Amino acid sequence: MKNVAVVGASGYTGVELLRLLSGHPQAEVVAVTSRQYEGESISRVFPSLGGYFDLKCEAINVESIAARADVVFTALPHKSAMDVIPDFLNAGCKIIDLSADYRLRDQQVYEQWYQAHTSPDLLTEAVYGLPELYRSAIKSARLVANPGCYPTSVALGLAPLLEGQLIACDSIVIDSKSGTTGAGRSLKEGSLYCEVNEGFKAYSIANHRHTPEIEQTLSQIAGQSIQVSFTPHLLPVDRGILSTIYASQTKGYSTAEILNIFQKRYADEPFIRILPEGQLPNIAYVRGTNLCDIGLVADQRTGRIVIVSVIDNLCKGAGGQAVQNLNLICGFDESAGLSAAPLFP
Amino acid sequence: MKNVAVVGASGYTGVELLRLLSGHPQAEVVAVTSRQYEGESISRVFPSLGGYFDLKCEAINVESIAARADVVFTALPHKSAMDVIPDFLNAGCKIIDLSADYRLRDQQVYEQWYQAHTSPDLLTEAVYGLPELYRSAIKSARLVANPGCYPTSVALGLAPLLEGQLIACDSIVIDSKSGTTGAGRSLKEGSLYCEVNEGFKAYSIANHRHTPEIEQTLSQIAGQSIQVSFTPHLLPVDRGILSTIYASQTKGYSTAEILNIFQKRYADEPFIRILPEGQLPNIAYVRGTNLCDIGLVADQRTGRIVIVSVIDNLCKGAGGQAVQNLNLICGFDESAGLSAAPLFP
Amino acid sequence: MKNVAVVGASGYTGVELLRLLSGHPQAEVVAVTSRQYEGESISRVFPSLGGYFDLKCEAINVESIAARADVVFTALPHKSAMDVIPDFLNAGCKIIDLSADYRLRDQQVYEQWYQAHTSPDLLTEAVYGLPELYRSAIKSARLVANPGCYPTSVALGLAPLLEGQLIACDSIVIDSKSGTTGAGRSLKEGSLYCEVNEGFKAYSIANHRHTPEIEQTLSQIAGQSIQVSFTPHLLPVDRGILSTIYASQTKGYSTAEILNIFQKRYADEPFIRILPEGQLPNIAYVRGTNLCDIGLVADQRTGRIVIVSVIDNLCKGAGGQAVQNLNLICGFDESAGLSAAPLFP
């Protein structure tokens, strides 16, 4: 049994972490923080949690929280995260950080896309928390940088192809669509119901901050520098990311042959489902779970492979993957607290 | 550990039962039936279940299923249910029937709203499976008639008032709104996405088949015959029922006083949450769970009490309550398999 | 041809007015105001209007606007509206006010539900802009108080029954459901997409500010004081109000007889459609129009009539009715600019 804290609990990532942790057999939530709701019951902030938690939101007091918690999930905006993480580490906590602050290994790249980094020394220590790629390093990490939602869907969809050198590295086009929880719970006109509902749009074309994170992971897998075209879109649904990925094949394999490569690569992965030929994934089929569903077609006509990779952005794309990382660093069963079936419909 | 079968697994109630049973610690699903999908994997019918079940849909063969299953959930349309239930009982199975066939105790009433009943003798044996009202009878039942979704939300919202004789029995108006899973998975023009989305309508005014079921339960609680106005509406959401119930008060109590009566009545109930004064329920806060959230206001101006009762129609209104009944008839913890927190957002 | 101004153009009522006025054959929009977007093009605020208007948002300058506009639509919050309306009147403009400031004739009632009134003398002059009830008074009005969305749906649904003394005045229960545009475009957590989508809730039970407005109109029609139970709900759709209204019948008429009374009452009304027996309205079928669809059932079992009245809350419930009032005070064809068919799906 480990005691955990959720720092920054009043956003959608926070409530997802709490939902999952409420059913975790070996983790107990001992503290939740929220500047906005300090002093208020977390069950008042999220009535869905009524009866599941009897905790009041606290201000962030590192000493106090570190005295109670073994592992701290930081679900803060970037910048705010690195303001407190070094102190939590010094106080002896392990950290699973859901912000972007420790995902990029190259300080310069971080500073180009975000702002000055205040603890750059930790960038090399932090382990990128994508278990399917970095499982063993995560197990012994003190600071896990939980991946972004888009990068998770993309890396899992491309890893077998890059590992097998099956695609041309300069040909990758990534067209991603995310549910609106991805935009967070802060008050913006663009997040209002009537602005999102019955609408659909692309945003941040060619300059979304997940681009360098995607490229870092793909480059590392490929062993060479990769640049991608990445276009995110906003879907009028609560949850789910679907990434449609295009790349030119180098070997002329059939759909069946490539599916076979995926199946072998992910055979032991508890959260990845490779769909049989002719089936394609739907965000609705992974709702509320840590699953990643992948389907693909090798188009002989154009020579491109089209991969469709689907996750729940709040779960495998945030809180679920964070719990998976908790399980790894604590030596729990990797699926602990994460085995419930998808909610469909 | 009990072996269970789901007869009629390819509808929304079927997939909900399977979702819940996949995480049940003491129940194992040994058979699923579907006429439409006979021979096909249930995970192909519902890709969400991929990796959770390795079962093929069977035709209904009572002998074969009874040889494997201790308890059978029948998730068939009315009429089809009573065609097979007597045989399952004779074969020694316990039955939790999610159809309407054994909910009404009075054969004549059943035949007036449905059709001729082919096993009327079982009507008196069947126990109405609303645990908050009939828990002890359920525990020893051989045949549980799992309540309708609307009637569940209404009975739980009115029971404390009727038990306490706090409202005028001829004053009850029930305005209910249900998510679209309530319309089932069969192909009807009115269930198409573009007919439901961005729409809202009332239907079956003054003649919905849940009316006699509601009146039966309310009359039984009150000890006198009760007639209600009941209007169902179709909500453009997947899941959830919200019933807004109006009744004239007989005693002039305040909101706080009535809430207190509800809190006492349901103090030991694991699935009922009475909201504090000033808070009102939302279907989003019970999504995917067996919870019933109740809020209310005693309007001194008009003398009416307005109760708002909220459930997930597929869960507490169908599959979840069925699992709760399974737990009762098998002597399991009543919350087994039903303790996961709501999925919000 | 009349010149009109839209004061408070950056909300959902504003954009709806502009949408309708863009197609009006005899009205030209000469000014739009918005404090928040002063100096910005209205087509930048609402990209949907690109190419339809070439106007910049102004601050409210009564003198300047009055010099250009014959009629001013005020789409401001209550309180803000009465801060400027007397000045516009003094400057010679006619006013169609979409706020609540001049809807209640009784200053005391207004002040009980809102705040102190700063131009109470205008309360008696203002004409309540529900053409189906007050057409001739509107035609000569200088100040039209455009009705609230809920009150419009309710008054049209009950008028024939109250006029004919067909229902018991103390028996009225109104259960209304509104699309989310009704909550406005201001930034509130409860208006975020992920808080509304897949959710449904009641709010302001027994204390919604439209209650006195509803009661004023119903009382006036009935010639006696009427109190109602009124419960609004928030629907996860953009547009539409559906009010389900219950009242005890005094005469035992059949559904057909009551429908006949409605058909006669509204025979000459261009915007009211009485549905034949057996059909019920859906908000989807009036989308984007000034129509009000009404269906009903006389339930012989309970003695109650159940009326379902449906409008588009932004159109007949706000901007469309305002244009209808414009047509009346300007002597235009009452349907000018309002004849487009509903957008379905």
Add this chain to the structure above:
Amino acid sequence: MKNVAVVGASGYTGVELLRLLSGHPQAEVVAVTSRQYEGESISRVFPSLGGYFDLKCEAINVESIAARADVVFTALPHKSAMDVIPDFLNAGCKIIDLSADYRLRDQQVYEQWYQAHTSPDLLTEAVYGLPELYRSAIKSARLVANPGCYPTSVALGLAPLLEGQLIACDSIVIDSKSGTTGAGRSLKEGSLYCEVNEGFKAYSIANHRHTPEIEQTLSQIAGQSIQVSFTPHLLPVDRGILSTIYASQTKGYSTAEILNIFQKRYADEPFIRILPEGQLPNIAYVRGTNLCDIGLVADQRTGRIVIVSVIDNLCKGAGGQAVQNLNLICGFDESAGLSAAPLFP
């Protein structure tokens, strides 16, 4: 004034045509056909049209319809369309065909993607009804093949680039997302509300029938054979198509320079809005209209241009473009009946 008929009126394309024609100043609908609803009022089939049309659905009788109608819209499935179109032409009607039957000029290509063609001689006569590309030919056409929804969005988004030889023809990747009206009104499990809502999926990867239509138009513009990767997706909204199009630039132009080329190309087009740099389109901003909104970014990092092209699939993608073609072949103002502003929200 022209008399028109809508053959195949009971689908979503049919109701959209009727909606638009109800407000057309120079067209009168004299006949509607529907096999499924023969004898029933079209206002009963689509209650939204109540009061707008007083027509009963007929069976298709070419002679009878040709005696009344000058122009016939055929909104039938492919195959069914070519079963009747030659007869209508022989009977002297002009035809605007919304099916796929006459869109492809090459019989062999048609037969490879569809089935045997029964009037291949008409393939060369038919004019592809995309006014922005083929306006003058349309004006004198007897048979207009109204373009598919996806192809419309793609052709308008790529035409200026191909005309200017600004992109590499083998680099085109098209990722399109369509609202659910695009799936039609026929009864399919995949079109049920609960299967679509809160879901998102790709479908028909590398084998969607709009692919040859897209390639035909692009090849014609470019003057060379073009093959594209085209992936359609199903959006949980009623209306709207957004195509995100990727292509490698040949000239290194900036976003501003390319936008300038688009603005010039479409300067006189009444239905195309080129968004300024920094703005991107949203399907919500063209809802219910014949508009096509285009935004783009030239990504210097990858050398690709990303174009986002947005239409209402039922309007510019079907019924609206059909009315635009009606206007052209009848010599009406090209915007007649099509000038209403978008319905937002």
